[in-house]
Amino acid sequence: MPELPEVETVVRGLAPDLEGRTLGAARAYWHKVISGEDESHFNRAIQGRRVRNLWRRGKYIVISLDGGYFLVVHLRMTGRLYISDNPQGDDAWVRFSVDLDNGKVLAFSDARKFGRVELTTSLDYLEEKLGPEPLDLEDDAYKSIFVKSERAIKVFLLDQSKLAGVGNIYADEALYESGIHPGRKVARLKVHERIVLGQNIKKVLARAINHEGATISWYRKPDGSQGESQKHFMVYGRGGQPCYTCGTEVSKVVMGQRGTHFCSRCQI
DNA sequence: ATCTTTACCTGACTGC
DNA sequence: TGCAGTCAGGTAAAGA
Numbered sequence: 001m002p003e004l005p006e007v008e009t010v011v012r013g014l015a016p017d018l019e020g021r022t023l024g025a026a027r028a029y030w031h032k033v034i035s036g037e038d039e040s041h042f043n044r045a046i047q048g049r050r051v052r053n054l055w056r057r058g059k060y061i062v063i064s065l066d067g068g069y070f071l072v073v074h075l076r077m078t079g080r081l082y083i084s085d086n087p088q089g090d091d092a093w094v095r096f097s098v099d100l101d102n103g104k105v106l107a108f109s110d111a112r113k114f115g116r117v118e119l120t121t122s123l124d125y126l127e128e129k130l131g132p133e134p135l136d137l138e139d140d141a142y143k144s145i146f147v148k149s150e151r152a153i154k155v156f157l158l159d160q161s162k163l164a165g166v167g168n169i170y171a172d173e174a175l176y177e178s179g180i181h182p183g184r185k186v187a188r189l190k191v192h193e194r195i196v197l198g199q200n201i202k203k204v205l206a207r208a209i210n211h212e213g214a215t216i217s218w219y220r221k222p223d224g225s226q227g228e229s230q231k232h233f234m235v236y237g238r239g240g241q242p243c244y245t246c247g248t249e250v251s252k253v254v255m256g257q258r259g260t261h262f263c264s265r266c267q268i
Numbered sequence: 269a270t271c272t273t274t275a276c277c278t279g280a281c282t283g284c
Numbered sequence: 285t286g287c288a289g290t291c292a293g294g295t296a297a298a299g300a
Contacts, residue, residue, distance in 0.1 A: 001293060032276095059294075076294050078278085093278095112277045114294070129295095151271070159271095160295080168293060217280080217292075257273080258293065273299070282290080 002075040003059060004134070004165030005208035005229060006219050010081055011056045013222035017083045018063065018106065022050045024099030033095040033108065035116045042119055045069065046098065058130045058164030062123065071098075072118045072126070073108060078218040079115030081108050090224070111218060130164040134201050142198025146186050153189065153197070154182035155256035166201060169214060169236045172261045174201040176235045181267045182260050207232065235261040 002010070026046050028039050037045075049065040056062070061081065063071040073081060084090050089097055089107035096108040096117050108117055132141065145163060149156055156162060157171040166174070175182050177200040180193055189197070213219055213227035216237070221227060230237075234244055239252030243263040251264050 003294095074294080076277095077292075110277095111279060112292090114277060116295095149270090155271090158294085259291090271300085273297100275297085276295095278292100280291085282288105284287090 001077055001167060001169060001216060002079065002213070002219050003167035003170055003208075004056070004205055005170070005211075006213035006227065007056050007059050007061060007075065007165075008209050009213040009227065010075070010222055011054055011061055014081065014083065014106075015054055017104075017222075018051050018100075019053055020051060022101040023047060023065070023106075024101065026096070026098040028096050030095045030113060032113065033110070033115065033117055035118045037119070045119055046071070056165075057123070057126055058133070058160055059167070060126060060130075062126075068121050070120050070123055072120060072123070074116050076110070076112065076114035076116070078112040079108065079110040080218070080220055080222075081106070082220075082222040082224065083107070130160055131162045132164065134163050134165055134198075135205060137198060137202075139195045139198060142201075143191060143194050146189055146194040146197065149186040151186055152183045152255055153180060153186050154258075154260050156186050157201075158256060158258065163201075165205070168258050168260075169216075169233070170201070170204050170208065172236045173204045173234060176262060176267060177204060179267055181264075182255055182262050235263060237261065 023046050026043050028034050034042055049067055049069055052064040054063045061073040083104050084107045085104055087105055091109050093109045093111040094107050095110050097105045099105050154171055157166050178197045208229040211229035212221055214229035215226035216230055235250050238250045239261055241250055243250055246265045248263055248265040250261055252261050
């Protein structure tokens, strides 16, 4: 499940091979993979444009092209983005590809077909729907973000319009690190809890980036190798197993339609 | 307006 | 071995 650290790892891995390349023909192997315009218009607009650079915004990958165009990619749950020597890509689930001027292709693979590729001339819509970048925020900012809402903090953390990039895994991990029960209402969090939670969100995300993301099922780095972050989870995916801190069985419940893992003794 | 629910999808896994 | 049922979860859109 690509979240901020996984998307960041993909961007860092692709940048050296993509920056400066000129794009050629694009192909969609599944019609819905391209959001917005149709394939022929998409193709006319993308061909011949040079890649300037790329970056991550929330869980979105933004590839900046000459002429003010941006290729925006979201991996959703099972998406992969990689460079291949094979025109068809390297796996059975390639939904989109675009030729590069060095004979390789940029391939977008996605078993679940939830991911999307979009060509746009404005990134305003991203800024309108996304909250701030969690790694950029200081304590004061976290104090003010975690205010007012009556929702459970776990559900709140998944809302990309409040904070962009945190997903199910790192929400559970950050709450564990903070000793905060996922069902606590945001408005009831004490000031020091908001600060600690913000610090731990940054800590778990930064650590996961250092581990090059978590390979749970589908996520791979652009070179095809697995991340290491999953080896360091304290609660995610550990329902029924003993808490590393106190030995209590890790609980797994559903919260906001998402599997939620926590220690009922360490998190209050 | 804010929040919740549903739909989108299919591979992997479980149980019979 | 085969098959039905369940689960995984990010986001848009619809509903409350």
